[in-house]
Amino acid sequence: MGPGPSDVPRRILDAMARPTIGHLDPEFIALMDEIKALLRFAFQTENALTFPVSAPGSAGMETCFVNLVEPGDTVIVCVNGVFGGRMVENVKRCGGVPVIVNDEWGQPVDPQKVEEALKANPQAKILAFVHAETSTGVLSDAKTLCALAQNHDCLTIMDAVTSLGGVPVKIDEWGVDAVYSGSQKCLSVPPGLSPISFGPRAIAALEARTTPVQSWFLDLSLVMNYWQGEGGRSYHHTAPINAMYGLHEGLLMLHEEGLEAAFARHQSQHADLRDGLEALDFSFLVAPQYRLPQLNTVRFPARVSDEAAVRKALLENHHLEIGAGLGALAGKVWRIGLMGASACPQNVQKCLGALEEELGA
Numbered sequence: 156m157g158p159g160p161s162d163v164p165r166r167i168l169d170a171m172a173r174p175t176i177g178h179l180d181p182e183f184i185a186l187m188d189e190i191k192a193l194l195r196f197a198f199q200t201e202n203a204l205t206f207p208v209s210a211p212g213s214a215g216m217e218t219c220f221v222n223l224v225e226p227g228d229t230v231i232v233c234v235n236g237v238f239g240g241r242m243v244e245n246v247k248r249c250g251g252v253p254v255i256v257n258d259e260w261g262q263p264v265d266p267q268k269v270e271e272a273l274k275a276n277p278q279a280k281i282l283a284f285v286h287a288e289t290s291t292g293v294l295s296d297a298k299t300l301c302a303l304a305q306n307h308d309c310l311t312i313m314d315a316v317t318s319l320g321g322v323p324v325k326i327d328e329w330g331v332d333a334v335y336s337g338s339q340k341c342l343s344v345p346p347g348l349s350p351i352s353f354g355p356r357a358i359a360a361l362e363a364r365t366t367p368v369q370s371w372f373l374d375l376s377l378v379m380n381y382w383q384g385e386g387g388r389s390y391h392h393t394a395p396i397n398a399m400y401g402l403h404e405g406l407l408m409l410h411e412e413g414l415e416a417a418f419a420r421h422q423s424q425h426a427d428l429r430d431g432l433e434a435l436d437f438s439f440l441v442a443p444q445y446r447l448p449q450l451n452t453v454r455f456p457a458r459v460s461d462e463a464a465v466r467k468a469l470l471e472n473h474h475l476e477i478g479a480g481l482g483a484l485a486g487k488v489w490r491i492g493l494m495g496a497s498a499c500p501q502n503v504q505k506c507l508g509a510l511e512e513e514l515g516a
């Protein structure tokens with residue numbers, strides 16, 4: 156019950172134990188096509204360029220930035236936690252010029268500040284933001300942020316690593332131009348794959364580049380020939396075959412459950428965990444309307460004098476992992492994950508029971 160990786164269902168692990176076949180085997184190509192279709196379902200998009208990058212969520216982040224940011228480009232980056240800070244780092248390393256819109260950790264991105272930054276920087280090419288900040292447990296208003304970007308003729312890059320599968324992610328309806336996610340959070344698939352989706356405006360920007368993408372591996376114009384090529388597909392890199400079996404199975408399970416049912420499950424487990432934690436005198440960092448059901452950031456009661464010792468006891472005595480605070484929140488909060496298959500009554504009860512026992516409530 157940490158901030159990822161989440162519990163991986165037996166069914167997904169079994170799928171990953173199937174025999175390894177060739178990365179250009181017709182059976183594998185058919186599986187790749189199913190993965191793309193299932194990802195379009197999960198992202199709620201028709202974007203043809205939708206596939207998993209063969210590396211963890213951080214590589215999906217990097218894919219979006221290296222393909223869309225050219226040296227000298229201005230990028231407005233919203234920072235309200237750890238992952239927004241990493242976006243700034245990505246922009247700089249691409250030779251871009253970041254304009255940072257800061258919000259306090261525990262608060263969502265403020266659309267008014269974003270609008271001011273867009274007005275003050277008419278040359279800005281991209282607005283980048285984190286939909287679900289895993290370092291704080293905050294959900295930002297992606298729909299409003301995308302509308303603002305479009306009004307100012309800006310592309311959007313959205314981090315949906317923790318949101319995908321846990322709360323609504325509507326790429327086409329909101330008009331997100333480039334998005335990346337991860338296998339290991341609410342999809343409950345082992346870490347190591349990063350689903351991405353690029354819309355028509357992002358592809359046009361990629362085609363209009365005057366400089367080559369500095370990363371060979373993440374250059375979409377090259378990797379596309381492996382994931383898309385009609386008729387024949389050509390070798391780019393050897394896909395992690397068994398990891399793809401796992402992602403395929405995890406997406407099938409999401410499809411079987413249905414998006415709305417998955418979101419409702421995260422919400423109801425969150426409500427039960429919240430009630431139990433509040434009864435134990437924990438309080439939430441984030442205001443109710445911005446809270447992520449899949450990542451519960453709580454301040455502990457005064458009787459917790461050594462928070463690290465309690466986390467250690469949970470792990471050693473109960474085999475229960477919860478997350479520590481990050482950055483400015485280190486030592487001040489815990490982050491309790493209810494991501495994907497981890498969002499179930501057994502986990503909620505186990506967590507509350509273990510805390511009661513360790514805190515002597």
Ligand SMILES: *Cc1c(COP(=O)(O)O)cnc(C)c1O
Pocket residue numbers: 159211212213214216238285287288289314316317337339346347
């Ligand atoms: C976990 C996470 C990432 C990075 O994903 P990795 O799989 O750890 O590389 C990026 N952004 C957010 C919001 C995350 O929660």
